[in-house]
Structures are given as structure tokens and as C-alpha cells.
Amino acid sequence: MTRVFNAPATLVFDAWTKPELIKRWLGVRTGWTMAVCEVDLRVGGAYRFVWRGPDMTMGMRGAYREVVPPVRLVSTEKFDEAWYEGEAVDTMVLVERDGKTTVTTTVRYVSREVRDAVIKSGMATGVAEGYDKLAELLPSLA
Amino acid sequence: MRADPLDATFAALADPTRRAILARLASGEASVTELAKPFAMSQPAISKHLKVLERAGLISGGREAQRRPRRIEGEALAVATGWLERYREVWEGNFQRLDTLLEELKANEAKREAKRGGKKRKGEKK
Numbered sequence: 050m051t052r053v054f055n056a057p058a059t060l061v062f063d064a065w066t067k068p069e070l071i072k073r074w075l076g077v078r079t080g081w082t083m084a085v086c087e088v089d090l091r092v093g094g095a096y097r098f099v100w101r102g103p104d105m106t107m108g109m110r111g112a113y114r115e116v117v118p119p120v121r122l123v124s125t126e127k128f129d130e131a132w133y134e135g136e137a138v139d140t141m142v143l144v145e146r147d148g149k150t151t152v153t154t155t156v157r158y159v160s161r162e163v164r165d166a167v168i169k170s171g172m173a174t175g176v177a178e179g180y181d182k183l184a185e186l187l188p189s190l191a
Numbered sequence: 192m193r194a195d196p197l198d199a200t201f202a203a204l205a206d207p208t209r210r211a212i213l214a215r216l217a218s219g220e221a222s223v224t225e226l227a228k229p230f231a232m233s234q235p236a237i238s239k240h241l242k243v244l245e246r247a248g249l250i251s252g253g254r255e256a257q258r259r260p261r262r263i264e265g266e267a268l269a270v271a272t273g274w275l276e277r278y279r280e281v282w283e284g285n286f287q288r289l290d291t292l293l294e295e296l297k298a299n300e301a302k303r304e305a306k307r308g309g310k311k312r313k314g315e316k317k
Contacts, residue, residue, distance in 0.1 A: 052286055056293035060300070064292055074288035078281075 050154045058145040061152060062119035065141070066090050076100045076107075090116055096124065111136065119143055126156075199247035200271040208232070209240050216250060216263035226261065 054061050064070045068086040075098070077083060085099035085108070092113055099108040108129035115123035120143050125136040138157045143150050203209055212226055227237040241261060244250045248267040252259050 050282065054286075054290065054293055056297055060293055060296045064289055064296070070292060070296075073292050074285055076281075076285065077288065078284050 052152055054150045054152065055148070056150060057148060058119040058143045058150045061143055061150045062122070065122065065152075066118075071098075089113075092116055099129075111139070114138070119145075196248065196267065197271060197274060200249065200267050203243050203247035203249055204271070206240065206243075208237075209244055212237075212240060212244065213249060213263060213268075216261060220252065220260040220262045222258070222260045 064074065066088055068088050071088070072083040072086050075083070077100075081100055081102045083098060084101045084106070085097055087095075087097045089095050090113065092115065094116075095110065095112050097108070097110045099106060109126055110129075111124045111126040113122070113124045115121055122139075122141040124139050126139050127136045139154060140157070141152060141154045143152050145151075204213075208230060211229070215221060215226060215229075223234060223237060223241065226241070227234050230237065241250065244261075248264055250261045251264050252261040
């Protein structure tokens with residue numbers, strides 16, 4: 050998943066790692082709030098997110114493996130509802146140029162089977178960029 | 192275990208030759224011979240790909256006779272793209288909110304810079 054933001058990397062990194070900022074954009078469409086947003090931003094530190102919607106609750110947790118502000122963040126992720134087996138590894142890279150920051154996130158699942166199960170499920174953290182980019186959508190194998 | 196049609200659709204799409212076949216059929220039906228032409232592949236190999244596409248409901252035409260032209264079937268593809276579209280919408284929503292937040296953070300920083308600039312000027316007067 051790649052996206053360009055019209056802001057310097059320090060601000061983008063902050064928005065992704067400071068709870069008071071994360072709560073303002075991640076998964077909070079109409080009717081949804083973040084009931085829990087905890088971040089211990091250091092190698093080995095844990096994070097915990099819980100979203101509350103009109104008729105359901107969704108939660109995820111993980112730990113940080115690499116923390117290099119404002120250019121790199123590697124973490125594990127695991128959903129409460131166990132949409133998939135094992136933990137996924139999330140790698141986020143930020144590249145700033147002319148005041149704009151390109152964020153690239155790669156999520157690596159435990160195996161091809163798990164990856165395919167995630168793609169097939171209705172899990173809300175998936176990403177799609179269109180039929181002709183399906184190959185790019187599939188994360189690399191562990 | 193109930194088979195999910197999405198499984199078959201995504202498995203069918205996870206191959207560049209099959210995607211190219213679908214792209215060709217999107218502009219009109221074609222025979223197996225015609226479909227095989229662009230690929231350095233034997234007809235039996237193409238037929239294998241066509242079977243996968245047929246089982247996923249993405250194309251039709253081969254059942255009654257091998258000679259009959261294949262046609263693209265839009266509905267199975269629409270289900271898959273609808274599914275992908277929902278994901279895209281979720282993340283687009285996230286990013287739009289993040290864009291708004293970032294504008295606010297930049298504005299706050301600019302205000303802080305302006306205040307600091309003012310204090311500096313006062314200090315430099317002497």
C-alpha cells in the first residue's frame with residue numbers, strides 16, 4: 050500500500066504513532082470511535098487498538114520490532130477476532146521529498162495460505178488498488 | 192465446507208496468462224485458437240487455464256463443445272471487484288481523515304514558528 054501525503058515525514062510519523070493523533074483518523078468513519086489507543090513506541094513495546102462501532106467491537110494488538118523516526122516502523126499485528134493465523138509483520142517506510150512524504154506499508158503474513166485467507170476474508174484492514182493491480186496488492190511471502 | 196466463489200475467482204486471477212485472457216475476452220468473444228495466439232503456449236496449456244476461468248464462472252462457452260468461442264461473464268468479476276472496492280473505500284476514508292489532520296498539524300507548526308520568529312526579532316533589536 051503506497052500513498053503520498055502533503056506533509057513532512059515527522060508529522061506523518063507522529064500521526065501514525067501518537068495516540069491522540071491516531072484516534073483522529075484510523076478506522077474512525079461515521080459511527081466508529083477508538084475506545085482504546087495505547088502505544089509504547091520502542092523496540093519491544095506494545096500497542097493496542099480497539100474500535101467500537103454501532104453494533105460491534107474490533108480490536109488488534111502488536112509489538113514494535115523497529116522504531117526509526119521518522120522513516121521506518123516495523124511492528125507485528127494480531128486481531129482479537131483472529132481473522133488469520135499467527136501474527137502479521139507490518140513494515141512502514143516513509144520517504145520525504147519537497148515537503149511531501151510517500152508512505153509504503155507492506156504486510157507480511159505467516160504463509161501464503163494465511164495471506165490468501167486474509168485476501169478472501171472481509172477484513173477491514175485490507176487494501177485494494179483495483180483489479181489490474183491485484184499482483185501488487187498481494188504481500189510478499191514470509 | 193462451503194466453497195466460497197471468491198476463492199475460485201481470486202485463484203483464477205492470480206495468474207498473468209489468465210488475466211491476459213480475460214482482458215482479451217473483455218473486447219469480444221474468441222475461440223481457443225485465437226486466445227492461444229499471443230502466448231508461446233500449447234493449446235492444451237491454454238485449455239487448462241480456460242478450465243480454471245470457467246470453474247470460477249469468469250468465462251463461459253466451453254462446456255458444450257471445445258470449438259465454441261469463449262465469452263467473459265461479468266458477474267463473478269463484479270463480486271470480486273466489489274469486494275476489493277470496499278477495502279479501497281475503507282483506506283481512502285482513513286487517508287482523507289489523515290490528510291485533514293496533517294493540514295491542521297502543519298498549520299499549528301506554522302503558528303508556532305511565527306510566534307518564535309516574533310520573539311527573535313524582539314531579542315535582536317538591541
